[in-house]
Amino acid sequence: xxxSIAMLLALTMxxxxxxxxxxxxxxxxxxxxxxxxxxxxxxxxxxxxxxxxGQALGVPVVVDSRTGAGxxxxxxATAKARPDGYTFLLATAGTHAINAALYKNLSFDAFxxxxxxxxxxxxxxxxxxxxxxxxxxNTCQDLIAAARAQPGQINYSSTGNGAxxxxxxxxxxxxxxxxxxxxxxxxxxxxxxxxxxxxxxxxFNQSGPSIAAAQQGQVKALxxxxxxxxxxxxxxxxxxxxxxxxxxxxxxxxxPLAPPGLSASIQARVSQEVSRIIGQPxxxxxxxxxxxxxxxxxxxxxxxxxxxxxxxxxxxxxVKQSGATVD
Numbered sequence: 615x616x617x618s619i620a621m622l623l624a625l626t627m628x629x630x631x632x633x634x635x636x637x638x639x640x641x642x643x644x645x646x647x648x649x650x651x652x653x654x655x656x657x658x659x660x661x662x663x664x665x666x667x668g669q670a671l672g673v674p675v676v677v678d679s680r681t682g683a684g685x686x687x688x689x690x691a692t693a694k695a696r697p698d699g700y701t702f703l704l705a706t707a708g709t710h711a712i713n714a715a716l717y718k719n720l721s722f723d724a725f726x727x728x729x730x731x732x733x734x735x736x737x738x739x740x741x742x743x744x745x746x747x748x749x750x751x752n753t754c755q756d757l758i759a760a761a762r763a764q765p766g767q768i769n770y771s772s773t774g775n776g777a778x779x780x781x782x783x784x785x786x787x788x789x790x791x792x793x794x795x796x797x798x799x800x801x802x803x804x805x806x807x808x809x810x811x812x813x814x815x816x817x818f819n820q821s822g823p824s825i826a827a828a829q830q831g832q833v834k835a836l837x838x839x840x841x842x843x844x845x846x847x848x849x850x851x852x853x854x855x856x857x858x859x860x861x862x863x864x865x866x867x868x869x870p871l872a873p874p875g876l877s878a879s880i881q882a883r884v885s886q887e888v889s890r891i892i893g894q895p896x897x898x899x900x901x902x903x904x905x906x907x908x909x910x911x912x913x914x915x916x917x918x919x920x921x922x923x924x925x926x927x928x929x930x931x932x933v934k935q936s937g938a939t940v941d
Contacts, residue, residue, distance in 0.1 A: 639698075639699050639880060640672070640673045640700070642673060643673055643674040643700075644667075644668070644671065644673060644674070644675045644676070644700050644701075644702065645675075645677075645701050645702070646660045646663070646664055646675060646676070646678070646702045646703070646704055646870065647677075647678050647679075647680055647688040647692055647701065647702065647703045648660045648677055648678065648679045648680070648681075648688060648703075648704050649680060649681060649686070649687060649688030649703070649709055650681055650685060650801070651681050651802075651803075652679065653802065653803065653823075654802060655706075655737065655820050655822050655823075656685075656704045656706060656868065657677070657679060658822060659704060659734065659868055659905070660677045660704040662900065663675075663704075663734075663870075663888070663891065663892075664676065664677055666891045666897075667884075667887060667891060670887040670890070670891070671884075671887065677704075684708065684709070684713055684717070684774060684777070684940070685705075685706065685708060685709035685713065686709070686713060686717065686720065688703055688709075689703060689705070689713070689722060689724070690720075692871060692873055693721075693723075693727035693728065693873060693874065694722070694873070696873065697872065697873040697874060697875035697877070699872070699876065699877070699884070701872070701873060702731065702870045702871065702872050702884070703870065703872075704868060704870055705728075705869055705870065705871045706737070706778075706866055706868055706869075707737075707866035707867050707925050707929065708777060708778050708866060709724075710724045710725070710871070711724065711866075711922065711925035711926050711928070712777075712778065712781065712866075712929045712932075712933060714926055714929075714930070715926075715929060715930040715933040715934070716775075716776035716933050716938060716939060716940050717940050718939065718940075725922060726874065727873075727874050728871040728872070728874060729871065729872040729873065729874055729875070729876040729881055730871060730881075730916075730918040730919045730922065731869065731870040731871060731872055731881060731884050731885050731915060731918070732869055732870060732884075732885045732888040732889050732892070732910075732913045732915065732918060733867060733869045733910040733912070733913045733914070733917055733918035733921060734867070734868040734869050734870070734888075734907070734910060735868060735892070735901060735908055735909045735910050736840065736866075736867060736907060736908040737778075737820060737821060737865055737866045737868055737905075737906075737907055738820075738839050738840040738844065738864075738865045738906055738907075739778065739779055739782045739818040739819060739820055739821065739838075739839040739864065739865070740818065740819055740820075740821055740824035740825070740828070740835050740838050740839070740844075740847070740850070740906070741754060741757075741786070741816060741817075741818055741835065741836045741837040741838070741853065741856075742816060742818070742819055742827070742833040742834065742836070743809070743815065743816050743817075743833065743834050743836060744809055744810050744832075744833055745833075747809075747810075747812040747815075748815055751815075751836075752834075753836060754836045754837045754851075754853065754857040755856070755857065755858065757816060758790045758792055758857060761790070761792035761793070761794055762791075765792075765793040766794070766795060767795075768792075768794050768815045768816075769794060769795035769796070769797050769813075769814045769815060770783050770795070770796060770797065770814050770815060770816045770817055770818070771797050771799055771804075771805040771806075771808045771809055771813070771814040771817045772796060772797070772798050772799065772805060772817070772818070773799060773800075773801055773802050773819075773820075774798050774799070774800060774801070775796075775798040775938050775940060776933060776936070776938040776939075776940060777798075778820075778864075778866045779805065779818050779819060779820065780796060780798060780936065780938065781864075781929070781932045781933065781936055781938075782818040782839050782864040783796065783816075783818045784932060784935060784936040785862070785864050785932060785935075786818065786839075786857070786859075786862070786864075788935060789857075789859045789862055790857060790859060797814055802819060802820065802823055805817055806823065806833075809833065810832065810833070816836075818839065821838070821844060821846075821905060821906025822904065822907075825844070825847060825905070825906050826904075828847060835847055835850045836850070836856060837850065837852060837853040837855070837856040838852055838853065838906075839852075839853055839862070839863065839864040839865060840852060840863055840864075840865050840908075841854065841863040842908075844902075844906045845902050846902065846903050846904070846906050847906070867910075867925075868907070869913075869918050870884070872884070881915060885913075885914065885915050888913070889913045889914070892909055892910075892913065
């Protein structure tokens with residue numbers, strides 16, 4: 615009898631300990647991993663989210679940048695972290711949809727090795743030129759005409775081989791039936807510098823830095839990649855409008871993920887707090903006017919999971935079309 619009781623206690627003790635730990639959550643700082651350099655969209659967004667999230671949860675929320683391999687270093691660390699509610703990742707369609715097709719030997723499963731928290735929003739790219747370097751290109755139609763007149767002579771920058779800034783350009787050049795040359799750089803800063811230096815003719819950059827650069831007069835925005843115009847750039851037409859490419863649309867997403875196996879209660883609590891924060895008028899105004907991000911209509915984990923699953927298939931086709939691969 616005593617032996618049976620002892621065995622029962624041994625079996626139930628880990629469960630009881632887990633319940634106690636979960637009940638005490640959070641009791642120490644929480645980390646949001648970011649896979650891209652300082653100033654990248656994920657870095658900006660993670661830091662903007664961290665303070666109000668920490669206030670809501672009652673513990674500090676810190677951002678830890680672990681850059682490299684197209685965000686895979688931070689993604690791998692998240693996939694292998696303990697699912698205790700103290701490690702999250704500010705993920706993108708790039709890290710968890712594009713990379714699944716781009717990298718042949720990922721050390722994690724981009725869909726199964728995560729717990730979905732909340733879908734933050736839709737992230738467009740903006741077609742940019744430097745008007746001082748390209749005085750004869752004033753519209754997207756001018757760019758297409760110039761490319762058709764000089765096959766293989768006009769080039770464009772991106773934030774890396776297979777990045778969304780590259781693949782959006784692939785979609786554009788394919789739809790426009792133009793022959794251009796891709797020049798990948800390591801990050802948004804070098805890719806923008808190449809545009810301003812005249813090393814490339816155009817650049818599909820993410821909306822946040824594009825809005826700032828266009829408003830400061832550094833670049834000219836010819837078109838936005840989404841189906842709708844951006845409120846922050848109301849006079850800039852869509853690619854479908856400006857380039858006479860009906861139906862063109864290309865965008866990615868941001869959203870926090872947790873390691874696989876996170877408890878449903880912690881998942882629900884963090885999702886609730888993140889959804890509440892991004893639903894606040896001041897936060898939405900920041901998203902729309904400075905980042906060009908359309909907040910998700912349904913930020914729930916279920917909606918996030920569905921979109922993620924769809925995007926794995928969608929971006930796999932674009933990666934195949936681009937011919938890009940990273941081993």
